[in-house]
Amino acid sequence: MIEVENLKKYFSSGMLRKRYVKAVDDVSFHIEKGETLGLVGESGCGKTTIGKAILKLIKPTSGRVIFDGVDLLKLKKKKLRRLRPRMQMIFQDPDSSLDPRMKIGDSIAEPLKLQGDINKGEIKGKILELVETVGLNPEHVNRYPYQLSGGQNQRVVLARILALNPDFIIADEPTSSLDVSVQAQILNMMNDLKREIHLTLLFISHDLEVVRCMSDRIAVMYQGKIVEIGKTEDIFDYAKHPYTNTLISPTSIGDRVILDRDMKNASDYTLGCVFYQRCPFAVERCSKKEPEMIEIGKKHYVLCDRVT
Amino acid sequence: MSVLEIIDLKTWFQTQDGLVKAVNSVNLRIEKNERVGLVGETGCGKTVLSFSIIRLLQPTTMIEGKILYKSKDILKLSEREMQKIRGKEIAMILQNPTTALNPVLKVGDQIAEAIWLHQGLKKKEAKEKAVEMLEAVKIPLAEKRANEYPHQFSGGMKERALIAIGLACCTSLIIADEPTRGLDVTTKAQIIKLMKDMTKQRSMLFITHDLEVAAEICDNIAMMYAGELVEYAKTDDVFKNPLHPYTQGIFNSLPNRGLKPIKGMSPSLIDLPSGCRFYQRCDYAREICKNRHPEMVEMENGHFVRCLLYD
Amino acid sequence: MYKYRKIGLVIGISVLAAFVLIAIFSPVLAPYDPYKITGAPLEKPNRNHLLGTNNMGQDIFSRLVCGTRATLIVGFGGALLMVLIGTCVGIISGYYGGKIDELLTRAVDVVMALPMFPLLIMLAMFLKPSILTLIFLMGILGWTGCARIIRSQVLLFSESNFISGVKAIGASDIYIMVKHVFPNILPLVLVKFVFATQDCMLMEVGLGFLGLGDPFMIDWGQMINRAYIKGGFALGLWWWLLPPGVSIAFLSLAVASVGHSFENEINPRLRRMIL
Numbered sequence: 001m002i003e004v005e006n007l008k009k010y011f012s013s014g015m016l017r018k019r020y021v022k023a024v025d026d027v028s029f030h031i032e033k034g035e036t037l038g039l040v041g042e043s044g045c046g047k048t049t050i051g052k053a054i055l056k057l058i059k060p061t062s063g064r065v066i067f068d069g070v071d072l073l074k075l076k077k078k079k080l081r082r083l084r085p086r087m088q089m090i091f092q093d094p095d096s097s098l099d100p101r102m103k104i105g106d107s108i109a110e111p112l113k114l115q116g117d118i119n120k121g122e123i124k125g126k127i128l129e130l131v132e133t134v135g136l137n138p139e140h141v142n143r144y145p146y147q148l149s150g151g152q153n154q155r156v157v158l159a160r161i162l163a164l165n166p167d168f169i170i171a172d173e174p175t176s177s178l179d180v181s182v183q184a185q186i187l188n189m190m191n192d193l194k195r196e197i198h199l200t201l202l203f204i205s206h207d208l209e210v211v212r213c214m215s216d217r218i219a220v221m222y223q224g225k226i227v228e229i230g231k232t233e234d235i236f237d238y239a240k241h242p243y244t245n246t247l248i249s250p251t252s253i254g255d256r257v258i259l260d261r262d263m264k265n266a267s268d269y270t271l272g273c274v275f276y277q278r279c280p281f282a283v284e285r286c287s288k289k290e291p292e293m294i295e296i297g298k299k300h301y302v303l304c305d306r307v308t
Numbered sequence: 309m310s311v312l313e314i315i316d317l318k319t320w321f322q323t324q325d326g327l328v329k330a331v332n333s334v335n336l337r338i339e340k341n342e343r344v345g346l347v348g349e350t351g352c353g354k355t356v357l358s359f360s361i362i363r364l365l366q367p368t369t370m371i372e373g374k375i376l377y378k379s380k381d382i383l384k385l386s387e388r389e390m391q392k393i394r395g396k397e398i399a400m401i402l403q404n405p406t407t408a409l410n411p412v413l414k415v416g417d418q419i420a421e422a423i424w425l426h427q428g429l430k431k432k433e434a435k436e437k438a439v440e441m442l443e444a445v446k447i448p449l450a451e452k453r454a455n456e457y458p459h460q461f462s463g464g465m466k467e468r469a470l471i472a473i474g475l476a477c478c479t480s481l482i483i484a485d486e487p488t489r490g491l492d493v494t495t496k497a498q499i500i501k502l503m504k505d506m507t508k509q510r511s512m513l514f515i516t517h518d519l520e521v522a523a524e525i526c527d528n529i530a531m532m533y534a535g536e537l538v539e540y541a542k543t544d545d546v547f548k549n550p551l552h553p554y555t556q557g558i559f560n561s562l563p564n565r566g567l568k569p570i571k572g573m574s575p576s577l578i579d580l581p582s583g584c585r586f587y588q589r590c591d592y593a594r595e596i597c598k599n600r601h602p603e604m605v606e607m608e609n610g611h612f613v614r615c616l617l618y619d
Numbered sequence: 620m621y622k623y624r625k626i627g628l629v630i631g632i633s634v635l636a637a638f639v640l641i642a643i644f645s646p647v648l649a650p651y652d653p654y655k656i657t658g659a660p661l662e663k664p665n666r667n668h669l670l671g672t673n674n675m676g677q678d679i680f681s682r683l684v685c686g687t688r689a690t691l692i693v694g695f696g697g698a699l700l701m702v703l704i705g706t707c708v709g710i711i712s713g714y715y716g717g718k719i720d721e722l723l724t725r726a727v728d729v730v731m732a733l734p735m736f737p738l739l740i741m742l743a744m745f746l747k748p749s750i751l752t753l754i755f756l757m758g759i760l761g762w763t764g765c766a767r768i769i770r771s772q773v774l775l776f777s778e779s780n781f782i783s784g785v786k787a788i789g790a791s792d793i794y795i796m797v798k799h800v801f802p803n804i805l806p807l808v809l810v811k812f813v814f815a816t817q818d819c820m821l822m823e824v825g826l827g828f829l830g831l832g833d834p835f836m837i838d839w840g841q842m843i844n845r846a847y848i849k850g851g852f853a854l855g856l857w858w859w860l861l862p863p864g865v866s867i868a869f870l871s872l873a874v875a876s877v878g879h880s881f882e883n884e885i886n887p888r889l890r891r892m893i894l
Contacts (some may be wrong), residue, residue, distance in 0.1 A: 042492035043463070057783050084789040091780035099781050101802045111788045149573060150350070157784070164788065179349035179517055184561035184569035206492055209563040246494055 001033040001200045002054070002168055007063035009046075009053050023049040024060070025224035031168075036194065036201040038215030038232070040208055040247065046224040047204045048092075051170040054202070055089055056080060067168065085115065088161040092173035094153035098145040104156050105141035111163045130159040135189060151182035155189075162193070170202045175210065187213060208247050212236065217299070220244045223274040230300030240302045242279050273305070281306060309378070311481050311511040312338040312361070317373035319353075319360045326578040330356035332535040333373075335604070338481070343512040345522030345543070347558075348532035349574060354515050357532070358483050361513070362398055363390050377481070396426035401474040403486035408470055409458040415469050416442070416454025422476045441472040445502060464495035468502065475506055482512040488521050500524045519558060523547060531555050534575050534585040537604065541611040551613040553590045584616060592617055628880035634873035642687040649681035653837055664858050671858040673842075674849045682837050683862045689827070689838035690820050690867065693753050694874075697819035700758025702765050702812045709769025710796050710804070714777050724770070731763040739822065743831040750833045753826065757819050765811045772804050806885040813878035817871055824867050839863035 009024040023046040031037045041047045053060040056072055065072045067087060072080065091097045098107050108127050112118055118126075128138055134155040145153050154174060161169065171190070175183040191214065193199060203214045211218055212232055219229040220243065228241040239245050272287040273279070279286065283306070291305040319331035330353040338344050348354045359365050361375055363382065375382040377398065382390070394400075402408040410418060419438035423429060429437065435454070442450035445468040458466060467487055474482055487503065488496045503514075504525050516522050522529055522543070529546045531539040531554065539552040550556045557570035572589040575581055581588070584597040597616050604614045641648060650669070651657040656676040657668075664671045670679040712723040739756055746752050776782065777800070785795050826832055827840020828847075842863040846852070851859040 042494065052783070055787055057786060081789045081791065084787055087787070089783065089787050091784065093780060096776075097780040097784055099785075099799050099803070102799075110785070114788055114790055114794075151573065160784075160788075180519075180558055181349065181561045181570040182573070184563075184567045185571075187563070187567060188569055207563070208493065213563045213567050 001031055001035075001068065002202075003030040003064075003066040004028055004050075004054060005064040005066070007050065007053060007065065008061045009049050009058065010061045022046075022224045024053060027063075027221075027224075027226050029219055029226065029229060031200055031202060033167075033200055034198045035217065036199075036203055036215045038211035038218040039202060039204045039221060040206065040211050040218060041221035042206060045221045047221050048172050050221075051089060051172050051202065051204055054170065055084070055087055057089070085111065085164040086166050087168045088164060088166040088170070090154070090157055090161065090169065090171040090174045093177055094150050094157055094174075095145060097157045098153060098160075100145055102144075103141070104136075104143050104145065104148070107145075107156060108141075108160050108163060111160060115164070126163065130163055133162060133193075134159045135185070149182075151178050151186060154178065154186055158186075158189070158193075162197075165197075166199075168200045168202075170204065172204045173206065176205065176207065183210070190214070220247065225274050225303060227275065227303040228301065230297065234297060234300045238297065238300070240296055240300075240307045241275075241304050242281055243275050273303075275304075310337045310339050310376075311342075311378060312336075312513070313374075313376040314361070315374040315376065317357070317360060317371070317375060319356050319365070319369060319371050321366065321369040323578075328577045329535055329580060330577055331360060332580075334532075334537055336530060336537065336540075338511050338513060340480075340511055341509055342528065343507060343510075343514060343526045345526035345529045346513060346515045346532055347517065347519055347522050347529055349517055351574060351577065352532045353535040353577060354532050355485060358400070358485055358513065358515055361483060362394055362400055364400075392426075395422060395479075396477050397479055398481045398483065399474040399477065399479040401470055401482065401484040401487050403489050409466060411458050414455055414457060415461065419454075419469065419473050419476055422473045426477050437476070438472075441476050442469070444475075444506070445469070445472045447472075464491060464498060467491065467495075467499055471499075471502065471506065480511060482507060482510055483515070484512060485515045486517065488516065488518065496521070519546075520562070531558075534580060535577055536585065536614065537612075538586070538614045539612065540604075545608075545611050549611075551607060551611065551618065552586075552615050553592050553617070554586050557589070586615075625880075627876045628884075631873045631876035631880065634869060635877060638687055638870050638873070639691060641684055642691045645684045645688055649678075649684045651678040651681045653677060653681040653685045661856060661859070670862050673845065673859055679842075679858060679862060682842060683839070683866060686837045686839045686842060686863065687866070689750065689833065689836045690823050690870065692750055693757070693823035694816045694820035696750075696754035697757035697761070697823070698812050698815035700754060701761040701815045701819070702808055704758060704762035705765025705811070706769055706801075706804070706808050708762065708766040710773055710800055712766070713770040713773025714792070714796055714800055716774070716777070720770075723766075727763045727766050727770075730760065731767075733760065735760050736822065736825070739826065740829060740831060743826055748826075748831055748833055750836065753823060753833070757822060761815065761818065765808075765815065768811065769804055769807065772807055773800055776800075776803065806881075810878060810881045810885060813874060813881060817874040817878065820867070820874065821871060824863075839867050 005028050007024055007027045008022070010020040010022050012020050027050060029037065039047050039050065049058070052058045054065050060073060063073070067083070070083065072083070075083065105127055108130055109123050112123050112126060127141060131138055131141060136152060136155050136159070140148065140152065145156070148156070175186050178186065187210065194201060203211060205211050215232050217230065218232050218235045219226045220235070220241065221227065222243050228235065228239065228244045235244060236248065239248055272289065273291050276282050276286045286305065289305065291303050293301045293303050294307060295301050296307060314334055314336040317331055317334045320327055320329050334357060336344070346354050346357065356365070360371055361382065371383055377393070382393070385393070409415065416435060416438045419441055420431065420434040423437050424431060424434040427434070439450050439454050442454055447453050447465055447468055461469060471487065474484070484503065488499050491499060500521060507525070514522060514526050526543055529541065529543050530537050531552060533554050539546065539550070539555050546555065550559055554570070560566050560568040561570060570589050575585060582601065583599045584590070584602055587593050587597045590597065594616070600616060602614050602616045602619065604612050605618060606612050607618055654677065657678050658672045658676050660672060660674050660676045662668050662672040668678050668680065670683065673679055708723055708727070712720045738760060742756050743753065782795060782799060785799055823832070823838065824840035827838040828844045830841070830844055832838045832841050843860065846856070846859040
């Protein structure tokens, strides 16, 4: 369904001496139709950048994103616009994901209107149908986003996206700003929708437990690179990368490991493993040679030289 | 003697949309060297409760009841007397590390400021103490770091610095308002460990929405829902035997405990239901719950619950 | 505080509305033809001439009423053009960012560096002075402040999720700018418009005083100028001098008070939006 190959996004700063921050560095993965891939990592590891780069909401530095056989990055603006409704993104902060000056109903209707050839009566019916699908009341239609709670706004975002009948959705921390009880409601609803309409999903989160509930496979990201990718069970039961292990049991990791993380961006080093400075198992050669992805099980890959 | 005793506290304030009844008849006691976790969801009134204690609310806010700090009623103190208590006796660790530090002052100076405001030390001594505090919260190269600005600190380090400010004076009560919010898993684990170590011989009110975080740090847990406490017990008791349907619901909502949500949403603090406030969302609700507002009752030794099921 | 703002707004709007009505109905309201000599020169205010007459024996009250038009037209017209250009530049600059933004920001800097009033005086001297020329000149010289503020506002939320969301639906850039960006900065545009109106009114009177107004229209600046040149100051002929001066002061205050009320009303909402 979707294939990402060697995707890179570098941000440059400085006028004369350009410095680059590798937000996404040579990332490749694919998602099958109807499958959910979870993308886990800490803040600033580049997971949101990946999401936006796939949809071309920001321009990647290089690489290929193939959606349904079409390379998105080579597409002309007009053609891309026609393809966009099929791929959607849910953002982290639901309150800023809606136009504050548009009523809920208008926000949901907007994608329908943009698609054209649909009359007013049909739109009205469709809005009510969508509002019900995401568990809102019809009376919410005439309200503004600031009158609703975060959880309700996230439902509106979902309704708006479902109006387009997308094939592929990127959910970027859709529940991280919500309370646990609301989070459970939203995640359950997404799981139901996934089953009903065979959605393909890229689920981005910093919370491994949440990702576990949602995903068929999980990719773990660190400093712009995917360090481990595999089936959900494999990641939890047979995690091989030291970083994945720290995520699974964060309390087990010593003080040194966290606090040595003084480097703020990835531009400070060029050689060696990205996790070298924090890795409790690092040896000399880890700082010299960049590790390569190794297949260690069925569909289970690790970016570490010391795993054999 | 208890360090803090809140008796029948009501905090209400007027907004454009109506009267917000944020805190309603809350009774809570914190003993010396006890750490109490106040757990509740967004908009349940937990932050208003903490601001009532250090009196940082708008002057128009209506506060009723008593807040006894070492047997003195805080609500009756003058603003002058209150300033002496804030920071020196009761310290507050705020949420959101990015905005709680002044961006144009060196981190070390900000900690030193808190120290010399209350301890009558010379500036140089205060600065030395500040470096000590940074070491205590395990910031590497503390001496160098003290001369850096907040933007040079990562999120976790800023939170550490805030904790250092909060703990810099030998306070008798710490109020921590969601110090782990918005932090990454690994950073969060570190901050929890730090908070736990640093507050061993201290009294603390720890406010959070995250039951698991509260469990790591606190001796007792108070569950807050729609402006009132609904359950209060030792941490172990809450985890092993949650009594209130809301507490049970929160547990079941956790991703690693089944992801079973509570239906509906919290009532607005402006328009509170007359009977049990959890009535509409409760799986065990009966007719009587609709009209009768339950009182807090003690079930076992020190395990309180506000629910008609146990009446 | 809140009540006080409301009072300011009500007074401001009433005064402004009164002036607008006077301007519209000036031919009816003026008791005499302002150009005709209807009395003796320099008559003191009396029953026939409410505010007396000037050195040529023209009725000052009639001239005052008819002069309202020029000030209001130039004030609103100039402000409209300023805000129109400023908003377009600001939105385009902030929304697209990158090279377009850099280019437009430079343009803003250049125009901003020009000293506006002296340049206005020079240009007004060279070009045939008329109301339209004045509006045009004010518009193309005065849009920069508005453009800057709008740009920063647009920058703030063009990164925000809902804009990305609309893009992802497949909306065109123009659609997004018109349908989503513009409505969100509209309150700010309104505030800018009100303050620009005040500036333009004052400039119009200033130019009129320097004798650079539209010679075919009566305006307050020109009235003061006449009184000044013909010795009104020296002779202490207050009824000749004061009325236009007091009028512009009142009008300007009214507009300013409307502007401040708007600003206060809108600011918390803008802040909430950004948060």
